[in-house]
Amino acid sequence: xxxxxxxxxxxxxxxxxxxxxxxxxxxxxxxxxxxxxxxxxxxxxxxxxxxxxxxxxxxxxxxxxxxxxxxxxxxxxxxxxxxxxxxxxxxxxxxxxxxxxxxxxxxxxxxxxxxxxxxxxxxxxxxxxxxxxxxxxxxxxxxxxxxxxxxxxxxxxxxxxxxxxxxxxxxxxxxxxxxxxxxxxxxxxxxxxxxxxxxxxxxxxxxxxxxxxxxxxxxx
Numbered sequence: 001x002x003x004x005x006x007x008x009x010x011x012x013x014x015x016x017x018x019x020x021x022x023x024x025x026x027x028x029x030x031x032x033x034x035x036x037x038x039x040x041x042x043x044x045x046x047x048x049x050x051x052x053x054x055x056x057x058x059x060x061x062x063x064x065x066x067x068x069x070x071x072x073x074x075x076x077x078x079x080x081x082x083x084x085x086x087x088x089x090x091x092x093x094x095x096x097x098x099x100x101x102x103x104x105x106x107x108x109x110x111x112x113x114x115x116x117x118x119x120x121x122x123x124x125x126x127x128x129x130x131x132x133x134x135x136x137x138x139x140x141x142x143x144x145x146x147x148x149x150x151x152x153x154x155x156x157x158x159x160x161x162x163x164x165x166x167x168x169x170x171x172x173x174x175x176x177x178x179x180x181x182x183x184x185x186x187x188x189x190x191x192x193x194x195x196x197x198x199x200x201x202x203x204x205x206x207x208x209x210x211x212x213x214x215x216x217x218x219x220x
Contacts, residue, residue, distance in 0.1 A: 173201060176212065196215050197212070197215060200215070
């Protein structure tokens, strides 16, 4: 026979006959519940201790949170100040944008001019290098010509010296011829002597004393 739980709820004072098996099952369930209750109490105790530790930690965290809130408030104020400064900077930047655009344009023009000047400078440098090479070659040519001129001047001076010497010798010979012509004017053979002397001078350009003596001896 099982327990009529509905009747027990309606008339709890009324007795009911219960089988021993049911009582044993009920006791087993009660014992099981008691064991579970002990386990639950231990869990509750452990949870209570963890709760106290958590409360302690939360208390410290609340203090930390308070400090962080204060720092956050200060940081927020600083951030607001920075935001305001950024807004002012943005306003100024907006004002400066036309000038910046103009400067960018001027900078672009300047860069193009610099590039053009660099090209011109390169060409000028190449031309200067070419001219320097030409000047160097001309300097060498001039030095060579100077050496040639110096050598030719020395040759001219030497020729002048020889010419002066020949002129002196010629003058001496002419004087000798005049003397001989005077001396031989009275001699019949003088025309022959004179012709011989002239032939020798025409042939050699001068007449030595020895040659003159030989000619005179020939017609003596």
